[in-house]
């Protein structure tokens with residue numbers, strides 16, 4: 001039998017996976033919750049489905065279970081500071097995090113949507129699967145709003161400050177800042 005991969009080995013390997021950064025939000029009884037997350041993926045377009053993996057210990061994960069709905073906000077390159085707030089840096093918790101960033105609520109479920117995000121998806125929970133420390137929510141996407149822009153990317157434990165860009169012939173021609 002092969003040796004078990006250790007947690008540091010696993011984390012160092014997965015840190016090499018560049019990911020777009022999202023904020024997953026939910027709301028119930030006038031309360032809102034949200035966390036920064038990279039564990040967000042498309043599942044299928046038919047029916048339109050995404051999955052998100054949320055630590056079971058977070059208030060967000062618990063509230064999604066009760067509310068049955070969540071939203072996913074794909075962050076733009078300029079939204080790094082709001083990403084930090086929803087990752088718990090700076091110590092803001094619960095509703096207080098929504099004092100940071102430009103938030104509006106949508107629909108009967110009052111899901112918090114971030115103005116300026118590249119996409120806002122409103123999702124109804126189809127099913128949840130527990131895996132270790134995390135809850136994996138499959139969401140039926142009930143509404144989308146898309147805005148053009150550059151994404152916020154996380155890699156190697158840091159936000160990517162620069163992205164190579166390519167010309168029309170798909171050759172790398174340089175590096176520009178994400179905001180430039």
Ligand SMILES: Cc1cc2nc3c(=O)[nH]c(=O)nc-3n(C[C@H](O)[C@H](O)[C@H](O)COP(=O)(O)O)c2cc1C
Pocket residue numbers: 021034035036037038039040053054055057058059060086087088093094154
């Ligand atoms: C770049 C980045 C990606 C993250 N991705 C996830 C994720 O996919 N799922 C998750 O549960 N937590 C993720 N986290 C951690 C949560 O954002 C953090 O634990 C959360 O804000 C804690 O919320 P709480 O104070 O309500 O427990 C990520 C953090 C960062 C900085």
